[in-house]
Amino acid sequence: xxxxxxxxxxxxxxxxxxxxxxxxxxxxxxxxxxxxxxxxxxxxxxxxxxxxxxxxxxxxxxxxxxxxxxxxxxxxxxx
Amino acid sequence: xxxxxxxxxxxxxxxxxxxxxxxxxxxxxxxxxxxxxxxxxxxxxxxxxxxxxxxxxxxxxxxxxxxxxxxxxxxxxxxxxxxxxxxxxxxxxxxxxxxxxxxxxxxxxxxx
Numbered sequence: 001x002x003x004x005x006x007x008x009x010x011x012x013x014x015x016x017x018x019x020x021x022x023x024x025x026x027x028x029x030x031x032x033x034x035x036x037x038x039x040x041x042x043x044x045x046x047x048x049x050x051x052x053x054x055x056x057x058x059x060x061x062x063x064x065x066x067x068x069x070x071x072x073x074x075x076x077x078x079x
Numbered sequence: 080x081x082x083x084x085x086x087x088x089x090x091x092x093x094x095x096x097x098x099x100x101x102x103x104x105x106x107x108x109x110x111x112x113x114x115x116x117x118x119x120x121x122x123x124x125x126x127x128x129x130x131x132x133x134x135x136x137x138x139x140x141x142x143x144x145x146x147x148x149x150x151x152x153x154x155x156x157x158x159x160x161x162x163x164x165x166x167x168x169x170x171x172x173x174x175x176x177x178x179x180x181x182x183x184x185x186x187x188x189x190x191x
Contacts, residue, residue, distance in 0.1 A: 047166045047169065048162055048166065051163070051166065055149055060149075068110075070112075070165050
């Protein structure tokens with residue numbers, strides 16, 4: 001069952017409140033997304049840790065309902 | 080039961096400097112993300128062992144539990160989990176991957 005972009009965005013925003021989230025449906029099938037998450041909460045964390053924060057925001061949907069998610073994380077530009 | 084799988088994983092990542100847990104084989108990847116990591120390693124001329132998780136559902140679940148990481152592909156360098164496709168690609172483009180390989184004494188061909 002595909003997920004929709006808004007649901008993904010909201011789950012990430014709920015888990016990482018101080019963030020900006022850009023979701024893109026890579027194939028238009030609701031099953032392959034990319035998420036770019038910008039947040040100061042990522043400060044000082046390794047890439048793996050940052051990605052884990054996004055993964056846990058999606059609480060087990062990855063490799064289940066959500067088949068493929070390309071994750072990109074970054075700090076806000078004006079830090 | 081899980082210990083048996085973890086032992087197998089430990090053995091693979093101990094006996095091989097670079098191990099890629101992927102969908103499909105390096106020759107025939109079955110997923111875009113896995114193919115991307117294969118491509119990146121090939122571009123760098125890195126020797127690696129590929130493990131096709133589609134062939135073994137115990138390993139497919141086991142490696143996710145081992146790394147506490149929910150997705151495939153997973154790249155290990157000298158027993159350390161480095162990341163999935165997105166992280167590997169970012170590190171390659173920023174040069175961090177090459178630095179890591181150098182640090183760990185893994186041979187690769189520098190970019191032309």
